[in-house]
Amino acid sequence: MRVVVAEDLFLLRDGLTRLLAAHDFEIAAAVDTAPRLLTALLEHRPDVAVVDVRLPPSFADDGLQAALAARRQVPGLPVLLLSQYVEQLYAREMLADQAGAVGYLLKDRVFNDDQFVDAIRTVARGGTVMDPDVVAKLLGRRSRDEPITRLTARELEVLELMAEGRSNAAIAQRLYVSEKAVGKHTSSIFIKLGLAQSEDDNRRVLAVLAYLNA
């Protein structure tokens, strides 16, 4: 799987490429600025890009802007953004095109390399991965919302994991329940939130995120 890495700090860039190489990723390019990132994305068309939100030249959200620009030219180009902090505002901007194949994680998540690599693969497959912090914030905003308060504690847990981008199987594994039980919970959630049911994991995640984001 070919991957482009964008990170301005040498130590982190080096660490990331090593980690990805160790997990059998092919590093198409490792760049340190937003303009180079945009060039690399358009030139290499990687299977997935791992991008730091804050990049030179202005050290603002240049990485995000470059990724969004690339996705405007290549719709659905899989991008996983990494950041020292997460903002709902940025998550919203990435999800706006409804194309999926995006991820938004705290840099800390790199520490758990198995989960991190899983997330990259999910995004590469066209899935959506949101950091638990983002999801917690989305739910926090909705905490006074009528439909959400009607969810049971377990359903809320399932909703959170679903919003993070996990499949039914992954949720089942995480919560130590059967996949069937998870399926029951998800359909209950969809009914309570008034969302259209969908068998496709990816579209399901997008529907949930769209609901929480609304």
Add this chain to the structure above:
Amino acid sequence: MWLVLKMLWKSLARILRKLGWGALLVPVAAMGIALFGLHLWTAAAVVLALILWVWRPAAAAALVPVTMVAAGIAGLAVASAAPQWQGGWAARTLSVSVTGKGSLYVISPQQQVKAAQAQWVALLPGAPPPVSISALPAGPAKVCLPPGAAKGFPPPGPALGSPPPGPALGSPPPGPAQVFVGPPGALHPVPLNKVFARGPCKPVGWVVIAQRGPRFVPPGWWDGRVLVPLALILLTLGLWLAPRTMVGVVDRAATLVQRLRQHMRENRWGVLLVPVTLFGLTVFGVRPWTVAMVIAAVIVAVKWPKVAADLVPVTLAAFALYGFEIASKWQATPWFATPAAFANPQQYGAVLVDSRQTALLAGAEASVLLALGAWLVPRTIGAHLRTMFSPEPDGGLAGQVQRLTESRGHVINAATTELRRIERDLHDGAQARLVALGMSLRAVERMLPASPQAALALVAEARETSLRALSDLRSLVRGIYPPVLADRGLGHAIQALALDTPMPTELDISLPGRPPAPVESACYFAVAEALANAVKHSGARRVHVRVEHAKGMLRIEVTDDGVGGADLTRGTGLSGIERRLGTFDGILAVSSPPGGPTMIVMEVPCALSSQKTSSS
């Protein structure tokens, strides 16, 4: 009365502020029409003034005092040059016409000229006429004058007096105006109302109606009573306006003015009292009381500089009024004689007043004095009154200094407190965790050869610790300077805040640029605090945030539909915001009646940088 004047002045000032000083150029130019009549060049001056005001308002503004001063001087010049007495005669020139077959003859002591060829004839109402006109042949000839030509002269009537003996030469009788009709040799007087018939006539020449007498013929209402006062007012206004509108010129002379100002600030305006009283010496001569005045001025200027400063404009105004009084004598005096009014030539400043011209010059000098006095009023009396009547911290420089000192104190305190908090957070948080991390890693080093399994557990623990350290640092950074604010500016940062607020938050943000970073940060935390309050205390269902920038003022409103009762004096949150905004001369106002709604308004004066915030 005073109130009405004040309101008038205020509305006038508002209009002027809106239109700019340059707008004054148009009415000033229009005065040219009033002064010189409607000509092509006076009309053109008005049009030019209009164009200049529209295209180059600054240049128009600079020209206003120049034209005012020029118009004032021109008015004075016109007044001083206008012949009010011509050889002792008040004269009007009229066109005269005749109908019928007759010719009009002019008979003067010197010659008899046919009026059709004559340049002038003279009718002398109310006085012995040295000349007369006659129409030939005697009979139905009519002499026509324009309507109102005989106005101001004794009315013609039946009492014409006795006819002159023979031709109207020699010593004619006293009495009202007469016209003699008849062949030269057999002229007989005809009442004016009979001769001066109406109706279309053929112009044949001009008649100068003149009158000589003991009484002074006043000049017209316009040039006699209005011209000179108007000229003096214009001169005064122009000189007073000059420093306001001629900014460019003032800029050029800035160094000189600066030095003068510095000097004046150090020595106070009171010093001026001495030269001003010395001026009085020139006006009233060296007398015991004038010398005493100068000595008193020196004493007052040294001992009570403030009182001396206040006296300067008052004295100047008094001298100016006296100067105007001198100038008013211009009218009462024929130019060809040294009249009684100027029998004792008088010194007024640099001018020796001994004629009409020098009287007007003295008036101009008085204008300069009055303008200087008026300019000094807000710097002396006005300033003292202000400090006297507004001792509260809001007014004056002293108040501002006090406020700045206070806010600087707050800033230093706040910054120190903030630094301590950061230090403590780092010490107890990230630093402690990094120490723990190092210890764990050291333990792993030792354990690894002996019991790899236990070492593995320790490594997991170490990783957990590093995660916590990162999390600590993240929240610390957020409290110092939120990354989204650094990345995107205030608008987006407030958007992000709204997204993190667990309550429907409506936004109405219109910011064409970015405020300075410190203002942005203060406003961000202010909005964050206001939103947090709304969530915690108000019980509101929704909250509205409105951000706009207009006229150099950033205005933020946070309104919720909660229960109200928020109080600036209770709790530290809002007053903390107020102090922080106060650093930038910003203000915070809270309107929160019991029962709601609560509205928090923040206003900070600041400019926006042109940099656009990126679109979301």
